[in-house]
Amino acid sequence: MGGASPRLLLLFLLLHVNLLTARLHRAKLTPADEEQPSLAATPPRDLPPFSPTTFFEVTKPAPLPPASAPACSALLLQHDFGYTYGRPPVTAAYRPSCARLRRGRAPSHxxxxxxxxxxxxxxxxxxxxxLGGVELLRSCTAEPRPNGIVWTVRKDVTRYAALFVRPQTLAVYLGNLVDxxxxxxxxxxVSLHFYFDSSHGPRRAAxxxxxxxxxxxxxxxxxSRSLPLNDGLWFLIQNSTDVQSTKLAIPVNTYRAVLEVYVSFHSADEFWYTNPPNVYLSENNITYLPxxxxFREVIASLDGEVLGAIWPxxxxxxxxxxxxxxxxISGIGSFDLPSYDIEITPFLxxxxxxxxxxxGFSVTDALNVWFIDANLHLWLDRQSSYTSGSLIAYxxxxxxPSLYSQFEGLDGEFKTIASRYISSTGWVNSSYGEITTHFFQKLEFGNLMVFSGNGSNQMINQTIDFEYGINTKHPSSVLYSEHVLRSFPLYLYTGTTDQVNDTYTEVANLSIGFDENRFSGQKFGFAYSSLKNLQTASGYMKVKGNLVQSGLGSTQQVYTYESTDGCYFRNVSSSNYTILYDNSNDSCTKSLPLGKQFGTG
Known part of the structure; x- marks a missing residue:
């Protein structure tokens, strides 16, 4: 290392996290030529005045049965979220509204x-x-503008079907401040739409x-945390040593279990992938401190033993x-944050x-604050009062991890690489016989962080590769197998110029992707899906204090989903609120594995 003194470089690296986080997030739009309305002029619930802009996240439509209209719908909650920060979640009583739900029939969608x-x-x-303490949706609000905005999120929540056949308490936390x-x-x-198969009902696991x-x-x-609260039901992870946990007993006739984990990151760790490492510098070397x-890793544990990891x-x-x-056009996952499944059947x-x-839940190297909770999905053996099992291999x-750095003054780079492998195998004996389940995770992480312009510019080039699989065997055959490969590429460049007192110009270019290939098979056939979701964006903004005085933002997104069940494609671009083009279709354009095409099943 050369150039700036070790003390100066250390000071820069320690201050950079807070400065970058402030600039990457706390600039809010206030165009000088637009008058901000008073609170009294806030639009009514159903019809904002002027011409509201429709915001959206690009994703494939929720899969529905052939009949497009729901059998019934229920408005669960209607509320104005204003002075709600640090106050209890808004709650409402949910009761099954469909006659078929009241008879205990689970919906198909x-x-x-x-x-x-x-x-x-x-x-x-x-x-x-x-609903009943089970998280159905983690999301972020769109940011409003003077003439109003509207947005809608439609999420397939069929996997929670068992919740909807009995009364529950709905809770929504949206902490908002108005001044x-x-x-x-x-x-x-907030509404639910229920669909039912035309048959007498969905087939049960048996x-x-x-x-x-x-x-x-x-x-x-x-x-999750239980009501009453003055926050969301999520656990708050404050730092790298913080472990949040809850105790639970499960039915003794369970034969399969999946842990679904919701994760979001905020405040000092909202942009964790831009954080330089803590270092101690001497004249001759650099020492990395914990x-x-x-790099961040979310760990889920059972009685202190690692169940699985999430690299979000x-x-x-x-x-x-x-x-x-x-x-x-909203960012990938911003209106419907992804959850992450961990097969924990081997631990039953x-x-x-x-x-x-x-x-328990923890986050490696976390800064304040992460919101984490989970749902435990359980399959019960209706033909037996108890099951038994054992962990075979783990x-x-x-x-x-490995970390490399090279600097000249305040300009240089950090390179972080990490890898992880987790595997568990166990058997469960039920009325279906003895079934052996193997689950594995293989994770790879690489982050290259480059500073230039005497430390005023930062480039991030990061990739997370996340592979996991499930293999379930009966003594006589393979019952089910699934293999999932995910890749999360990210490129982000931010540069600051014209900095005078509390005024500056920031330029940003980014490319972010969510790619997934999923293969599964059982005696009934083979299923395959491929998702390529890529967003590229660039822009600048002139900021005074924490308010944007002027700027430009352009975004382009290509979403391609192909599967044995159907296809969806969308190519859309925008610039400062204006859609430049928007093309979409739901036709498969190329051959899928095994010759499967949309509609041929």
Missing amino acids: VVLQWSASSQGRQFDRIFGVW NTYTGVYHVN DYHAPGFSTPADLVLPL GNGA FTVIYTGGVNPLLWRP GKVLDGKLHEY EAPSYA
């Missing part, structure tokens, strides 16, 4: 719909929707030779980097004793 409008100026706000500057109130409707893989779980239990840096997708919220990039033998066991060595 369920769609959760979040519809919202707002007007004025506001930060983006994270929010969650829970003379930030006037946006979020007017929200009707399948491969139980538990083609039907939703029989029971979904929350691993904590911070650009880098969701950029609607106020992140440059707010103009996300108007009206440890918890089939009817006793409480501790499920390995979960710590992740293997």
Whole structure:
């Protein structure tokens, strides 16, 4: 290393995290030629005045049965979220509205719909929707503008079907603040749409030779905080040593279990992938200290033993980097944050004793704050009062990181590489016989962080490769297998110029992708899906204080989904609220594996 003194470089690296986070997120639009409305002029719930802009996240439509109209729908909640920060979640009583639900019949498809409008100026706000403590949706609000905005999220929540046949408490937390500057109130409707097969009802797990893989779980239990609260039901992870946990006993006739984990990152760790490592510098060498840096790993544990790891997708919220990039096309995952599944069936033998066991969550090298909770999906053996099992093989060595750096003065680079492998195998004996399940995760991480312009510019080039698989065997045959490969590429460049006191210009270019290939097979056939979702964006903004005085944001997105069940394609581009083009179709354009085409099944 050369150039700047070690003390100066250390000071730069320690201060950079807070400065970068502030600039990447806290700039809010306030065009000088647009008058901000007073709170009294906030639009009514159903019809914002002027010409509201429709914001959206590009994704394939929720899969529905052939009959397009729902059998019944229920408006669960209608509320105006204004002065709600640090106050209890808004709750409502849910009761099954369809006659078939009241008779205990589970729906074949369920769609959760979040519809919202707002007007004025506001930060983006994270929010969650829970039913009976089970999280159904983690999302971020769109940022309003003076003439109003509207947006809708439609999410397939069929996997939670067991929840909807009995009364529950709905809880929604959206912490919002309203004052003379930030006037946006979020007017929200939350609904459920229920669909039923034309047959007498969906087949239960007992009707399948491969139980538990083609039907939703029989029971979904929350691993979250309980009401009453003055926040969301998620756990708050404050730092790298913080472990949040809850204790739960499961039915003793469980034969399959999947842990679904919701993750979001905020405040000092909203842009964790841009954080340089903590270092101690001497004249001759550099020593890396624990904590911070650009690597994060979410760990789920059972009684202190690692169940699985999550290396999360880098969701950029609607106020992140440059707010103009996300108007009206929202960032990938921002309106429907992904959840992550961990197959924990191999561990069932440890918890089939009817006793409480501790499920914990932590984040490697975390800064304040991460929101994490989980849902435990359980399949029950209706033909037996109890099941038994045992863990056969297990390995979960710590992740293997390496860190490289080279600097001249304040310009240089950090390169972080990490890898991880987790594997578990166990058997469960039920009325289906003895079934052996193997689950594995293989994760690879690389982050190259380059500083230039005497430390005023930063480039991030990062890739996360996330591979996992499930293999379930009966003594006589393979019942089910699934193999999933995910890749999360990210390129981000930010540069600051014309900095005078509290005024500066920031330029940003980014490319972010969510790619997934999924293969599964059982005696009934083969299924395949491929998703390539790529977003590129660029823009600049002139900022004074924390308000954008002027700027430009352009975004282009190509979404391609192909599967044995159907296809969806969309190519859309925008520039400062204006859609330049928007092309989409739901036809398969090339041969799928095994010659499967849309509609041929």
